[in-house]
Amino acid sequence: MAEIKVRVRFAPSPTGDLHVGNIRTALFDWAYARHTGGTFIFRIEDTDTTRVTDEYITAAIDTLRWLGLQWDEGPEVGGNFGPYLQSQRLDLYSHWAQKFLDQKDAYYCFCTAEELEARREAQRAANVAPGYDGQCRNLSDDQIATFRAQGRSPVIRMRMPDGHTTFVDQIRGELSFDHKFVPDFVLVRGDGSPLYTLAVAVDDVLMKVTHILRGEDLLSSTPRQIRVYQAMGLKDEEFPTFAHLPFVMGQDNAKLSKRNGEVSIAWYREAGFLPEAICNYLALLGWSPGEDRENITMKELTELFTVERVNSSPARFDMKKLEAINGDKIRALSVEEFLNWSLPFLKKSDVITGTDEEIALVRAALPIIQERITKLSEIPGMLKFLFVKDFYVELESISKVTDSDSKEVLRRTLDELTPLRDWTHSSIEAALRSSLIERMGLKPRVAFGSVRIAVTGSTVSPPLFESMELLGKKVCLERISSALTL
């Protein structure tokens, strides 16, 4: 049999910023396409015009780009099966809806939302599975004319025949749904616009999608999708292969929502998470390489990823672990890479304006903070002391440099450092060790603690002597002198 080239799509409905769950799906779609040497399609499902906005569509494109999930077909890059925005494919959907009508697979339904709700209520009361009761299934032409005369605009509803739909989910195995619980569903709204149920199936067929990896929430809509395939004339063996990915849940309990924690990827970007860290962490949610390894690059992911190794049970999102991975990725950055990631954060927080001198100082300082941060957003706070014009000692530390012992330490430091010619961290350290530790007999943490506060303004800082070297002799001595006046 001929080897079919894999085509997978990521098809979000941008009704908000892309979130962790969406991205995990996108990542798996992408990884699967790359692993198999197939095509990764990016399609925007914007059939719900009341909820989708252009702004969200742009943001979705931007987010995917930022993450490095390059698509082969889709918005901005095109492809042979476009357009890739469903709002630009409306004629296709109406063509197929009409065909289903002609084939009697679908029918006009004139029931109003109120009528349907009332009947559903009755079904619930009677303890019957709620769903469309088939009232308009066999309307005569006269009845249709009468309804139209009344000014009713019908929806187009798909007929679900008796029987059941069975399909094999790559993650969950064989699944079977009795049509008793899959009521006739709406394909086209009263205003003529298509619904997801129609668009998704039509597009997957037209775009020749071979594998559908998507969220578990769509599992129970699969029989409806298959019904549309059948109406389009596809044979069983031509259906795409389904794989329903487990949920990514929030910190506490249920499904990820805006209520519990930060779900939008834009938030992670601003918080200083690296795309590679996000992808690495997300890859581990619902999937594992099998061996005892967790640090995985994007390239390795494409090599290792298989649907067989995707879990079927939901995973809880753990910020702590993401941070740990992010820290690992940051530490693995080269100085230049680290610099490029740092600059936007430093500028945005007004620590630097971006002059060459500033950048040179940042470049020199980055190595001493690289292993101390877990998120890029911590950089400004750590390097601020190197750039501030109006330097001051933080409130809660002032009392630790105003006692007589500390003052003595600072005076001796000043005496020792003023004549120092070779302003390097090693000579600064040698000088202070001999005067403060050896001659004064102080404990290093006590003595250097006072100097640290005077020079950096805080009890916590990057390594002291390196910091002093970077700050420069003049500024260091000024700060120590001024601390003496506190």
Next chain:
RNA sequence: GGCCCCGUCGUCUAGCGGCCUAGGACUCUGGCUUCUCAAGCCAGCUACGAGGGUUCGAAUCCCUUCGGGGCUACCA
């Protein structure tokens, strides 16, 4: 309510009948190192939801039960 999915340490997971007195990672606790904070290293805590089977043998297979989640729209 009905239909469907899921159930190993706090969390993510390895495990696909004997290699499991259940392994790794994150978290947490203690220690080492140490100029603070980190990083690093070492140690420790903690899990097969429950009950029945099948089998010489079950985390692994079956059933029941409990628990969690999804769907049940002219949302996706």
